[in-house]
Amino acid sequence: MRRQPMNRDWIATARTLSAALPYLQRYDGATVVIKLGGHAMGDDAALDSFARDVVLMRQVGVNPVIVHGGGPMINAMLKKLGIVSEFVGGKRVTDEATVEVVEMVLSGRVNKRIVQAINAQGGQAIGLSGKDANLMVCEPADPALGFVGTPKDMNAGFLRRLAQAEMIPVIAPIGTGRHGETFNVNGDTAAGAIAAALAADRLLLLTDVEGVKDAEGNVLTQLTAAEIRRLTAEGVISGGMIPKTETALAAISGGVRAVVILDGRAPNACLLELYTDHGAGTLIRAG
Ligand SMILES: Nc1ncnc2c1ncn2[C@@H]1O[C@H](COP(=O)(O)OP(=O)(O)O)[C@@H](O)[C@H]1O
Numbered sequence: 654m655r656r657q658p659m660n661r662d663w664i665a666t667a668r669t670l671s672a673a674l675p676y677l678q679r680y681d682g683a684t685v686v687i688k689l690g691g692h693a694m695g696d697d698a699a700l701d702s703f704a705r706d707v708v709l710m711r712q713v714g715v716n717p718v719i720v721h722g723g724g725p726m727i728n729a730m731l732k733k734l735g736i737v738s739e740f741v742g743g744k745r746v747t748d749e750a751t752v753e754v755v756e757m758v759l760s761g762r763v764n765k766r767i768v769q770a771i772n773a774q775g776g777q778a779i780g781l782s783g784k785d786a787n788l789m790v791c792e793p794a795d796p797a798l799g800f801v802g803t804p805k806d807m808n809a810g811f812l813r814r815l816a817q818a819e820m821i822p823v824i825a826p827i828g829t830g831r832h833g834e835t836f837n838v839n840g841d842t843a844a845g846a847i848a849a850a851l852a853a854d855r856l857l858l859l860t861d862v863e864g865v866k867d868a869e870g871n872v873l874t875q876l877t878a879a880e881i882r883r884l885t886a887e888g889v890i891s892g893g894m895i896p897k898t899e900t901a902l903a904a905i906s907g908g909v910r911a912v913v914i915l916d917g918r919a920p921n922a923c924l925l926e927l928y929t930d931h932g933a934g935t936l937i938r939a940g
């Protein structure tokens with residue numbers, strides 16, 4: 654450490670740290686499930702910054718659980734292979750050839766990129782999919798969607814043991830079936846099911862918009878279940894935002910304390926949400 658005359662920036666840094674104390678205390682021992690969407694993942698520098706935030710959370714006593722997506726990466730690989738794919742209600746129609754590609758992309762390159770980024774910051778991340786330790790046993794969601802799974806049985810005990818060992822699970826949203834099938838699970842749906850199984854304190858859904866927007870494009874800082882239903886019926890909430898808001902409602906009724914939909918591209922998005930009174934994005938909480 655170099656000693657130099659006092660500087661305004663250092664004073665501001667010390668003040669920010671001091672102001673974070675009540676939040677550090679509030680989230681000590683808390684379970685925070687973070688879903689990192691494919692669009693929010695960004696370039697290497699953005700991922701390194703996300704990884705650093707996650708390691709900092711672990712350092713100050715939070716149990717972070719990362720669930721990732723990777724829709725754009727799946728699209729790129731399907732295109733290379735000449736496989737056409739379509740979405741219904743924000744979920745990919747998944748035949749046998751598609752599920753093979755989805756598993757390869759998500760459990761492989763995408764998962765390990767996040768694991769490596771966290772470990773490079775000094776964390777102990779362990780990459781998993783819903784198949785490992787029967788973490789996420791699924792049933793078919795809807796025959797029209799093919800191998801898209803709805804999570805049914807979760808192995809929360811296994812995740813708790815990892816948290817006790819101060820490990821950071823990084824989970825690809827691939828489910829296992831009761832008859833040996835492989836299921837493609839929407840990343841938001843998987844994160845919601847994991848958060849509910851852990852009765853998480855927070856579920857953060859990181860995406861590529863500032864939050865849920867109204868018809869005029871303004872970010873809604875808070876949303877109730879009734880407002881979500883109305884905005885969805887009006888078509889204001891559409892596409893990829895549908896699984897997010899559906900997940901938020903299911904997670905809240907499943908015992909998660911609050912869900913936040915926020916912009917993962919913003920620097921230090923998770924830290925801003927947890928450790929300052931500025932918050933970020935759209936907050937959805939019970940009743
Ligand atoms: N009301 C809304 N507010 C904000 N975004 C919306 C809304 N309705 C639809 N969207 C779309 O949802 C997208 C986020 O979903 P998605 O692309 O699946 O993200 P991710 O890859 O992060 O899971 C936004 O980029 C936006 O285009």
Ligand SMILES: CC(=O)N[C@@H](CCC(=O)OP(=O)(O)O)C(=O)O
Nearest residue numbers: 690691722723724744745839840
């Ligand atoms: C069933 C379903 O739609 N699964 C998703 C899984 C990846 C995902 O959710 O990726 P993002 O979070 O980046 O959107 C898919 O196949 O694209």
